[in-house]
Amino acid sequence: MALTFSILARGKENSLSKNARAGVLTTKHGTIHTPAFVPVGTKAGVKGVLPEQLVNLGAQVVLANTYHLYLQPGEEVVKQAGGLGSFMDWKGPTMTDSGGFQVFSLGAAFGKTITKIAKGEVIARTEEEIAQAQHVSVYDEDVATQHGQLAIVDDEGVTFTSHHDGSLHRFTPERSVEIQHALGADMFFAFDECTSPTEPYEYQKEAMDRTHRWALRSLKAHRQNLSAKDQSIFGIVQGGRHEDLRKESAREIASMEFDGFGIGGSFSKEDMQGALQAAITELPEDKPRHFLGIGEPGDILNGIAEGMDLFDCVAATRLGRHGTIYTKQGPINLTNEKFTYDFAPLDPHIVVPGTEGFTRAYVSHLLKSKEILGQVIASMHNLGFIIQLVDGAREALMQGTFEQYRSDFFASYY
RNA sequence: GCGUCGGUGGCGGAGUGGUCAAUCGCGGAUGGCUGUAACCCAUCUGACUUAGGUCUACGUAGGUUCGAAUCCUACCCGGCGCA
Numbered sequence: 001m002a003l004t005f006s007i008l009a010r011g012k013e014n015s016l017s018k019n020a021r022a023g024v025l026t027t028k029h030g031t032i033h034t035p036a037f038v039p040v041g042t043k044a045g046v047k048g049v050l051p052e053q054l055v056n057l058g059a060q061v062v063l064a065n066t067y068h069l070y071l072q073p074g075e076e077v078v079k080q081a082g083g084l085g086s087f088m089d090w091k092g093p094t095m096t097d098s099g100g101f102q103v104f105s106l107g108a109a110f111g112k113t114i115t116k117i118a119k120g121e122v123i124a125r126t127e128e129e130i131a132q133a134q135h136v137s138v139y140d141e142d143v144a145t146q147h148g149q150l151a152i153v154d155d156e157g158v159t160f161t162s163h164h165d166g167s168l169h170r171f172t173p174e175r176s177v178e179i180q181h182a183l184g185a186d187m188f189f190a191f192d193e194c195t196s197p198t199e200p201y202e203y204q205k206e207a208m209d210r211t212h213r214w215a216l217r218s219l220k221a222h223r224q225n226l227s228a229k230d231q232s233i234f235g236i237v238q239g240g241r242h243e244d245l246r247k248e249s250a251r252e253i254a255s256m257e258f259d260g261f262g263i264g265g266s267f268s269k270e271d272m273q274g275a276l277q278a279a280i281t282e283l284p285e286d287k288p289r290h291f292l293g294i295g296e297p298g299d300i301l302n303g304i305a306e307g308m309d310l311f312d313c314v315a316a317t318r319l320g321r322h323g324t325i326y327t328k329q330g331p332i333n334l335t336n337e338k339f340t341y342d343f344a345p346l347d348p349h350i351v352v353p354g355t356e357g358f359t360r361a362y363v364s365h366l367l368k369s370k371e372i373l374g375q376v377i378a379s380m381h382n383l384g385f386i387i388q389l390v391d392g393a394r395e396a397l398m399q400g401t402f403e404q405y406r407s408d409f410f411a412s413y414y
Numbered sequence: 415g416c417g418u419c420g421g422u423g424g425c426g427g428a429g430u431g432g433u434c435a436a437u438c439g440c441g442g443a444u445g446g447c448u449g450u451a452a453c454c455c456a457u458c459u460g461a462c463u464u465a466g467g468u469c470u471a472c473g474u475a476g477g478u479u480c481g482a483a484u485c486c487u488a489c490c491c492g493g494c495g496c497a
Binding site: 038040042043047048063065068095097098100101102104105106110113115116117150162163164189192194236262264265266267269290291292293294295296299300311312313314315316317318319321322324333335336337367370372374375 | 442443444445446447448449450451452453454455456
């Protein structure tokens, strides 16, 4: 077994967080205490933060991306380097995402304002809009350009136009797994289709069924490659915001012999909790669960409450680079004028190793003057904030005080 | 002193008779960002405003014209060249 998982503590019976758990996940490259936050290093590098600093911040595992590394530098380079961890000099456990998210971000979501989390009311597209969108059975080379998209889905796989040079590339579940074997992460995901919440029910169902078939193909491709037996594969639950589909998807994916499970999709904020609850009840207790692409501090605590174990999210580093830092009182945008003379610590209520001596005024200055150090400090701060938040949640679960911990957080964070 | 080129909004720099409160870039303000096409993107950036407009503006002062940042005259200031 490439991976073992055991649960050490659970949320209190009859509490809102009775499904929460704290556990230990072991891989060939080390142990992960869960719940855990997984910093994202899409292209085999967490933007702005050295591996050594990640360790100091408390990071236990990092996640990279198949699509991006396949395009650059190519999986063969990573393979010859000795695998992802060796390539980037990260000594702990690693994960890779399958490229399924790029089906969405370069496909239906391309050039749109809609992203991982949709804002406000989600309105299903009209039949006309759907007809014009990316769903075709036979790939037409001009379709992508025509509709301003870089990814086109069909039943067999996805055709991408490289965002680097416009060249055409093809991903199938088998190909994604093959690349992920070359990347060699301890844990990786089955190839899936992440859908837009604006898609109607019928399409969510169709995409979900396709994701299930792809899951089976991903799993089969993985099990057939005995040289990859140190790697673990996670299946991904889809189903959009519909609770019945989420349930069905979770049941279906759970019936397959995956080592762990991911919950994917693009949500509107209001639908997230419901979709999560619907899926989780169908997942086996004894395997790790990863909430893909989530999230913001509050979303993570809510995910933990529902029983999720792993979280990855680009928000911490992206927000940091763009000038926003997390504080116990909520996020603040350090580039705002009001921080020019604010000589307080970034967040007076926490200590993030490596950034504890910097003032808001200083980092504000660095960010506004576009000094790269500002982005580094803000990214480190945000990663440290999230990791400590999750560490605290794990601690609270062990102590039986998680519900209190969560409500304390929401009482001051807004 | 003569000649010549030029003086435009915080800065750089377009515009060279009406469609100009004036393209664009920088700077500034604010917002966005949740499996990273993301050191990115969006909006605003003369004043007042009942948000439709109103007023003051393209070195200064006059003038031509229905109409001038744009044409003419004088002056002031700057670069360059010659004395």
